[in-house]
Amino acid sequence: MSRFRGLVRQLLHEDLSSLIGRLNVEGEQLQKIDRKESKIMVTRKHLRKTQNTLSFLLVAAYGEIMEDREIAIVHSFGDGYFFRDKDIKFKLDTEVVTKLKNKIQEYIEDEEKIEKTIMKRTQLVEIFKKKSWEHKLGILNTWRAEYIPILKFKHHLDYIIEPVTPKKHLITFFDLKPFHGGIVLRFPTLGDPQMKKPFSDRPKLFELIQERDVWAELLDTAYIDELNDHIYTKKIDRLKWVAEGLHGKKLRTIASKIAESFPSRRIVSIAGPSSSGKTTFAKRLSIDLAVLGLKARVLSLDDYFVDVEDMTLDKNGERDYEDISVVNLKLLIKRLKDLLDGEKIPERCFDFVNGVGTDNFEKMWSLGEKELLIIEGIHGLNPKFTSKVGDKNIWKIYVSALTQLNIDIHHRISTSDCRLLRRIIRDYQFRGWNPKETLKMWGNVRKGEEKNIFPYQELTDFTFNTSLVYELPVISIYVRQLLAQVKGDKELRVEAARLMKFLSFFFLLSPERVPGISILREFIGNSDFRY
Numbered sequence: 001m002s003r004f005r006g007l008v009r010q011l012l013h014e015d016l017s018s019l020i021g022r023l024n025v026e027g028e029q030l031q032k033i034d035r036k037e038s039k040i041m042v043t044r045k046h047l048r049k050t051q052n053t054l055s056f057l058l059v060a061a062y063g064e065i066m067e068d069r070e071i072a073i074v075h076s077f078g079d080g081y082f083f084r085d086k087d088i089k090f091k092l093d094t095e096v097v098t099k100l101k102n103k104i105q106e107y108i109e110d111e112e113k114i115e116k117t118i119m120k121r122t123q124l125v126e127i128f129k130k131k132s133w134e135h136k137l138g139i140l141n142t143w144r145a146e147y148i149p150i151l152k153f154k155h156h157l158d159y160i161i162e163p164v165t166p167k168k169h170l171i172t173f174f175d176l177k178p179f180h181g182g183i184v185l186r187f188p189t190l191g192d193p194q195m196k197k198p199f200s201d202r203p204k205l206f207e208l209i210q211e212r213d214v215w216a217e218l219l220d221t222a223y224i225d226e227l228n229d230h231i232y233t234k235k236i237d238r239l240k241w242v243a244e245g246l247h248g249k250k251l252r253t254i255a256s257k258i259a260e261s262f263p264s265r266r267i268v269s270i271a272g273p274s275s276s277g278k279t280t281f282a283k284r285l286s287i288d289l290a291v292l293g294l295k296a297r298v299l300s301l302d303d304y305f306v307d308v309e310d311m312t313l314d315k316n317g318e319r320d321y322e323d324i325s326v327v328n329l330k331l332l333i334k335r336l337k338d339l340l341d342g343e344k345i346p347e348r349c350f351d352f353v354n355g356v357g358t359d360n361f362e363k364m365w366s367l368g369e370k371e372l373l374i375i376e377g378i379h380g381l382n383p384k385f386t387s388k389v390g391d392k393n394i395w396k397i398y399v400s401a402l403t404q405l406n407i408d409i410h411h412r413i414s415t416s417d418c419r420l421l422r423r424i425i426r427d428y429q430f431r432g433w434n435p436k437e438t439l440k441m442w443g444n445v446r447k448g449e450e451k452n453i454f455p456y457q458e459l460t461d462f463t464f465n466t467s468l469v470y471e472l473p474v475i476s477i478y479v480r481q482l483l484a485q486v487k488g489d490k491e492l493r494v495e496a497a498r499l500m501k502f503l504s505f506f507f508l509l510s511p512e513r514v515p516g517i518s519i520l521r522e523f524i525g526n527s528d529f530r531y
Contacts, residue, residue: 043190044443049165051187053114053151054104054174055081056164058185059410060156061103065096072409074182075209075402078200079189080175082209084182086409091181100183101176107153107168114166115152124148124159135408138225142505161411161502175199180206191450208402208463215246216404219469224407224505231473231507243469244515251281254462255288258372258395262294265395266340266372271380271456272399273449275422277466277519281399282376283529284517294370301377303348304332308355322448324379328357333388339367340393378449381456398460401467407505416446417499418467422523425478429525435482439492466519473509478524480504 055073062071070086085092121140128136136159140148149160165171173195175186188195216222219242221230230236258268268285272278279300286296305311306328314320335345347363350356367373379385386394401422403413420442427433457463480503486496514520516528 045163046170047188047190049163050171051081052162052164053166053168054171054185054187055410056114056151056156056158057104057107057153058083058100058176058183059158060153061100061107063156064154065099065103070409071183073406073412075212075412076415077179077184077205077209078186078202079192079195079197080177080184080186081412082179082182082184084180088213092178092183094178097176097178097183104174104176108171112154114168116160116164116166117150117152118147119150119157121146121148124150127157133409135223135225136410138223138228139408139505141225142228142507158410161407163498189450190447202458204398204458204460204463208400208465212402212404212465212467215243215465216469218246219243219404221404221469222406223409224405227405227469227473228505228507230470231509236470236509237513240468240470240513240515244518247284247466247468247519250464251284251288254397254464255285255292257462259289259292259294261395262370262372265393266367267336267389267393268296268372268374268395268397269380269386270374270376270397270399271378271382271453272466273378273416273419273453274445275419275426275523276399276401277422277522278376278399279531280517280519280522280527280529281397281464281466282374284519286374289372294372295368296372296374297365297367298374298376301327301332301375301379303350303357304328305350305357307357320444320448322378322445322452324382324384324452327377327379327385329385329388333385336373336389339365339373342366378453381459382452383456383459386459395462396460397462397464398457399464399466400457402465403467403472404465404469405472407502413472413502415467417502418472421472421475421479421499421503424482425475426523428482429523430531434485435479435496436486436489436492439486439495440489468518468520470509471520472503473506474511474514474520474524476503476506477508477511 059071062069066085069090071083072086074082074084076082121143125137125140128140139159139161143159150157151160151164151166173188175195177184177186177199179201184199186195186199219239221227221239227239230239258265270278270282270285282298286298289296305326308319311319311321312323312325314323320326335348338345344364344366346359346361347365348357348359351358381396381398386396400415401419402415403418406412420438423442424435424438427438428435480500483496483500486493511524511526514524516526518527521527521529522531
């Protein structure tokens with residue numbers, strides 16, 4: 001944490017309203033930059049704009065058809081967003097969903113335009129008060145600009161937080177799917193731009209979302225303004241310990257089930273997208289297993305990378321570090337089978353500086369009578385790996401970071417944004433990368449996740465949500481200043497401004513409050529674990 005100590009001290013003692021005001025001005029100035037975006041950024045930006053505009057139109061349609069009822073966004077789900085009525089007990093049927101779909105299509109074909117404009121903050125406050133949108137009012141308490149950007153269509157308006165488009169002709173595909181008493185608003189993705197793939201139910205993922213809801217209720221914190229209130233009223237420590245306690249309880253449950261089946265399964269494979277906290281999860285799981293009398297060795301799939309010079313190139317002539325081909329599966333699988341057969345294998349380490357893997361024959365591994373192996377890496381659920389080791393030998397765990405917060409009732413917090421913020425800190429502090437480099441490569445990381453991780457997230461025995469409800473006020477202290485360092489590349493500056501804008505809605509929280517074994521420590525440093 002040494003690189004950040006002065007920064008943390010400065011930000012914690014700086015006047016909060018002054019800091020937020022300064023960041024708002026910086027963000028608005030950067031957003032005015034005239035830029036020519038790269039093809040990847042244009043594609044992603046286009047999709048993001050149409051997705052957010054479709055969400056806006058769904059809220060408008062629900063208000064018109066259901067009159068006094070309110071719809072709430074819950075979380076991303078597959079190729080869409082999951083919505084339900086604000087009253088979770090009120091279930092939506094197929095007839096209502098069909099009416100909503102027809103109404104949105106009517107909006108798109110209507111000659112009336114979507115208006116992208118600005119409104120005086122005081123005027124917007126009065127409108128939100130009349131609608132009893134208390135969580136939006138909470139956001140406006142931190143959004144102190146005199147004029148607020150808004151999106152308006154017919155009877156409905158809302159502030160603009162994420163990129164949107166008033167050009168309805170850009171919305172070419174969408175669908176509404178009744179789902180668990182709510183709705184999945186489906187839209188095009190990079191992998192399926194014309195929505196040719198059928199809707200895919202993901203029971204394990206939805207189970208994780210339901211658990212997220214339970215945790216949010218226990219924490220009594222579902223929106224940013226409620227979290228800010230915990231910080232302002234100095235009740236954040238109780239919230240923190242309950243959040244960490246929920247992690248601990250889930251870890252103990254998983255460890256108990258693994259121990260019950262021992263020794264029939266002696267390998268635990270942990271996979272998940274970038275910056276999910278897989279490494280710390282593996283270390284904490286090994287502790288809970290030790291409490292139950294089992295020892296655990298932790299092996300990283302990264303240490304079994306093939307040498308860089310032997311990596312295959314993609315169609316652009318570049319090395320794809322996210323593809324399973326970078327893992328020396330032949331060597332890895334042989335050694336895992338040797339371990340299960342009672343033989344010893346050398347400790348292996350990949351040197352990322354020189355791009356080569358080496359064996360240390362002075363440190364030989366074996367599995368003792370009460371010992372199992374924990375493997376962590378993004379390809380830990382890939383059947384190309386698990387089937388060759390033997391699925392019957394492996395416990396499979398999917399780890400992700402599904403934030404338990406939303407901005408307000410109609411605006412979600414992107415899970416990928418939260419992971420990106422974690423990664424910006426980790427890359428800067430432990431890998432020596434500047435935030436510009438992390439932002440630049442994030443698009444490829446996301447493409448790799450969609451190809452190599454998400455398709456296998458249902459092939460699991462357990463799922464674990466590593467997100468902590470209080471983490472963004474801590475992360476904000478580090479990331480704001482790092483994002484302000486993004487210079488030169490205009491498209492990356494705009495992306496940095498978007499993230500700074502989002503972070504300005506949070507009150508600050510000292511990293512000193514974060515426990516030493518927290519998963520959050522993997523990214524901000526000063527962990528009680530060694531990495």
